[in-house]
Amino acid sequence: MLSLKEKDRPIVRKLLCAGCCVRCVLRFCCVGTCSAYRRSYEDIHKELLAFISEESSPQPHDASGEEKTDEPPNKRLRIDEGSTEASVTAAQTDSDICPVCLGVLQDFCDPTFAKQVSDAVKNQQYEFNSLVLTVSLPAQLSVREHSCWLHVKKEIREKSMCLGKEDVIQVKDAFKWAVQGKIGQELGAAVLANSSCEVSVGFMHPETEEDCHFLANTCPDCFKPTKNKASIFTRMAVVKALEKISEEKFSRHYPCPPKKTNTRCTALDTTCLHTSVFIAGRYNKFSRELPQTPWVIDGERRMDGSVEELIAAPLLSSFRADGFNFSSSGREDVDVRTLGNGRPFAVELLNPHRAKFNRTEIKQLQETINQSSDKIRVRDLQIVTREATSRMKEGEEEKTKTYSALIWTQKAIDSTDLEFLANIKDLKIAQKTPLRVLHRRPLAVRPRLIHSMSSIYLDGHHFTLKLCTQAGTYIKEFVHGDFGRTKPNLCDLMKTNADILELDVESVDIDWPPAIPD
């Protein structure tokens, strides 16, 4: 039963006369119960007709059909309104498309459309147990809504009542209330206000696209020019303009109530989007011929494979994701190995069609990655939240990293020449942006700390240098000096030309992500 009041009767009559569909009538009567919109069109229509054919009376009553017998006011009302049942039904048959919702709350609220939407979702094969339904409507619907509201307002003002625009139920809400039950049932999932899976239904109406255009002349400052060919009549801009424009000005430019149309809205394809899933872990790199990210110059691959592709490939396929973003706590050059516990990384999987994995399954994925190549190894693989990934980049300058480097010296050395290195603690160095990265990094001077060093003598011109440094230190440049742009450097300390032959990262001292015991 619709809970319509006495005061709603003139509104119902006026809207039916203008050709509004029954659900739009309910909206303007501020009917806020979801079930009302789920009822069939015929059902609602029948009850509305019954409601307006009742005699009006001084006492408010609901539309259950109680008859009153105060004739004179009735007759007067009917004659004044000119809205008899006959004229109401006539308005419906000319073009039966609602001039306010352009059909969105008519045929599209039928179970057949809900099934169509559900089938489209099923085809895309997502796994989910809840979803949120979003609806996008053409911008001109706001204009027609505004026009209809002004039309109704005029009527009820004469009866000294008031109807706030916020009290009117929005088309979007009415639509969702009408269809979400059926969609939820078809998909076996709860339709909620918030969910990681979003089903988007959209409508367009090319016939009335120009309905909004007059607003650009009346409220030009609401419409910002767009860079690409996109329309300036965005939903937000139109809504803003409608808030600003005076009632009188609006009525001059646009008919109230809105004119009927020949066509109804067409539905766009139903799209689904799942929020990203984040997988974190730590990786080792055992190859000196593997870049961290794909190395492409002028469209050509310079080197096969990359750390990120080796890690992401099995994840992309198991999670059935559309793409990924890889990030890590720093990175190493192609020719540098990452040993020890490895470097923390996080992979954002975009629009995963499957998002729920238990610990065993993740372990299995880790195994798959490790079996796929001997160039890398992954540990502590786990699903994490988006917020947790910020731990990786946090305090980047405070963290430390340890390295092992194979050094060549121009002058001949013996083991005593290396002893002084172990006594150096917290050496301050200043590094200008290395020339080898200067093409893609800003020119700057970076102060850094070499916390400690130790050495292992190998022969007259070679030794292994172990260093513990502040994060962000360029090790190669510390060794060879980079044209004197890193100072002091190992050449200065050892008073000889020196160069670095091999470099390994021994540890990245960050305690994230949490270790997962084997």
Place this chain on the structure above:
Amino acid sequence: MINEIDWFGVNADVDLKGKSCEDHCILQHSNRICVITLAESHPILQNGRKIKNINYQISDGCSRLKNKVSGKSKRGGQFLTEFAPLCRITCTDEQEYTIFSCIRGRLLEVNEDILNKPDLLLEKPSTEGYIAVILPKFEESKSVTEGLLTREQYEEVLTKRNQQEEPC
């Protein structure tokens, strides 16, 4: 590092502006960045010369020391053409030499260390005694060294000079 990934290719520009033996060496990294240095045959590096003064003020309105670049795209860097002067070096024997850019590109930095320690230029002209760092335009990365001599061609020039016994 001794591998194929990072490398500096050596090019030379000789007898700049027709001045005999005023040779420059242009080191280009695989990422297209160029370092301008004196070639080992440059007069400044001969006969035990000492440097009296290095001046980056090349005209009333222009000092290479005022060059400031910002951001990844190095905005603000002075754009140089091949014969743009980088600095003027005066030796203790009053000989004055102008060092030129040799290539087109954006000036990223000039070496300020040689202002305080001119000996760096004499002792390590190809490393710590470099003059300037220049970033060619992306489209000109390769063409910028086309007009220069390769190491082999430079060596040939030196050989010819020795045969003709030209004083430098």
